[in-house]
Amino acid sequence: MKTCDSLNPFDISFMKLHVVLAAVLLTVSSCMMIGKGVVHTVGSGETLYRIANTYGVDPQDLAEINDVDDPRTLRAGSKLFIPDARRVLKVNPLPQARAVATHETKSKINYVVEPEREDRIVMDKKRFAWPVSGMVESRFGMRSGAKHDGIDIKAPEGTPIKAAGDGKAVYVSNMRGYGNMVILKHQDDFYTVYAHNKKNLISDGDKVSKGDVIASVGDTGNAEGCHLHFEVRQGKKVRNPLFFLP
Ligand SMILES: [Zn+2]
Numbered sequence: 015m016k017t018c019d020s021l022n023p024f025d026i027s028f029m030k031l032h033v034v035l036a037a038v039l040l041t042v043s044s045c046m047m048i049g050k051g052v053v054h055t056v057g058s059g060e061t062l063y064r065i066a067n068t069y070g071v072d073p074q075d076l077a078e079i080n081d082v083d084d085p086r087t088l089r090a091g092s093k094l095f096i097p098d099a100r101r102v103l104k105v106n107p108l109p110q111a112r113a114v115a116t117h118e119t120k121s122k123i124n125y126v127v128e129p130e131r132e133d134r135i136v137m138d139k140k141r142f143a144w145p146v147s148g149m150v151e152s153r154f155g156m157r158s159g160a161k162h163d164g165i166d167i168k169a170p171e172g173t174p175i176k177a178a179g180d181g182k183a184v185y186v187s188n189m190r191g192y193g194n195m196v197i198l199k200h201q202d203d204f205y206t207v208y209a210h211n212k213k214n215l216i217s218d219g220d221k222v223s224k225g226d227v228i229a230s231v232g233d234t235g236n237a238e239g240c241h242l243h244f245e246v247r248q249g250k251k252v253r254n255p256l257f258f259l260p
Pocket of ligand 1: 162164165
């Protein structure tokens with residue numbers, strides 16, 4: 015069986031980008047149900063950084079895949095998906111937090127954090143603009159045992175989809191699962207992906223400005239109901255779009 019990480023589009027030169035993107039997105043799509051990793055239940059005094067460190071995971075990745083935008087809000091008892099881990103490990107809690115927890119058993123907030131470490135969680139909310147306005151009906155990360163590489167924004171059929179930032183179209187076509195799809199390349203090796211479109215309204219190589227209409231909302235591919243599936247990628251990494259939207 016193929017593994018999910020056997021291919022990555024963003025490793026390869028732009029010459030082959032289209033073909034490779036297609037191959038990878040198909041691979042990604044076929045891997046969506048695998049979700050390699052374990053679920054860790056946060057214990058008292060366990061901080062995001064300590065958990066990430068115990069499992070050898072980048073704290074930023076752990077924060078993004080679990081939608082933790084403020085590590086101070088992490089509560090004992092909440093569940094974190096640890097990507098690529100094979101078994102649940104014991105995390106050494108922060109000693110002071112134990113004392114705090116006994117006073118705060120009702121709220122069980124792990125508000126003792128290691129600021130010099132945990133302030134490394136980067137929120138870059140001005141980088142992109144919302145491509146459509148609407149309710150986020152499915153968020154990024156592990157959703158009922160499957161990994162969701164983007165967010166789903168509900169919107170009526172035909173709603174204009176706007177470029178999330180200035181950039182250039184590097185893939186405008188149709189792909190199994192994703193339906194009609196546009197991929198834009200932006201500064202700093204960021205890419206945005208717009209899928210299940212009713213119609214793509216730009217062409218490969220077009221330059222776009224933030225807010226330009228690039229497609230319309232539909233339900234092409236394997237979409238259930240009309241929505242925009244929106245992804246943010248940086249280089250090889252799939253990022254949590256909500257960390258980059260105002
Ligand atoms: Zn989606």
